Amino acid sequence: MTILTIKGLLGFCECKGCRNRMDYEMDIVAHFQNGKTVKKTVRICKQHAVEAAKGGELKSITVEDTIEFD
Numbered sequence: 001m002t003i004l005t006i007k008g009l010l011g012f013c014e015c016k017g018c019r020n021r022m023d024y025e026m027d028i029v030a031h032f033q034n035g036k037t038v039k040k041t042v043r044i045c046k047q048h049a050v051e052a053a054k055g056g057e058l059k060s061i062t063v064e065d066t067i068e069f070d
Contacts, residue, residue, distance in 0.1 A: 008022065008042075008043045011043075012043075013043065013044050013045035013048060014042050014043050014044060015042075015044055015045070015048045018044075018045060018047075018048065020045035020046075020047065021045065022043040022044065022045060023044070023045050023046045023049065024043070024044055024045075024046070024049045025041060025042070025043050026041070026042055026043075026044055026049060026052065027039060027040070027041050028040050028041075028042060028052065028056075
C-alpha cells in the first residue's frame with residue numbers, strides 16, 4: 001500500500017524538514033523481533049537514500065528509465 005504525502009506528490013523528499021527534490025522511490029522493509037514486518041514506499045533525495053542504505057541490507061535494485069519517441 002502506497003500512501004503519498006503532499007511533499008511526495010509535489011516531487012520533494014518526504015523526510016521531515018528536507019527541502020530537496022525527490023531522486024529515488026525506495027521500498028523499505030523492516031523486520032521486528034516480535035515477528036512483525038512493515039513495508040513502506042518512500043520518495044527521498046540522494047542524501048537520505050545514502051543514509052537509509054548505510055543502516056540496512058540491500059536486497060535488490062530496479063532501474064527504470066523514460067524514453068521519449070519524437
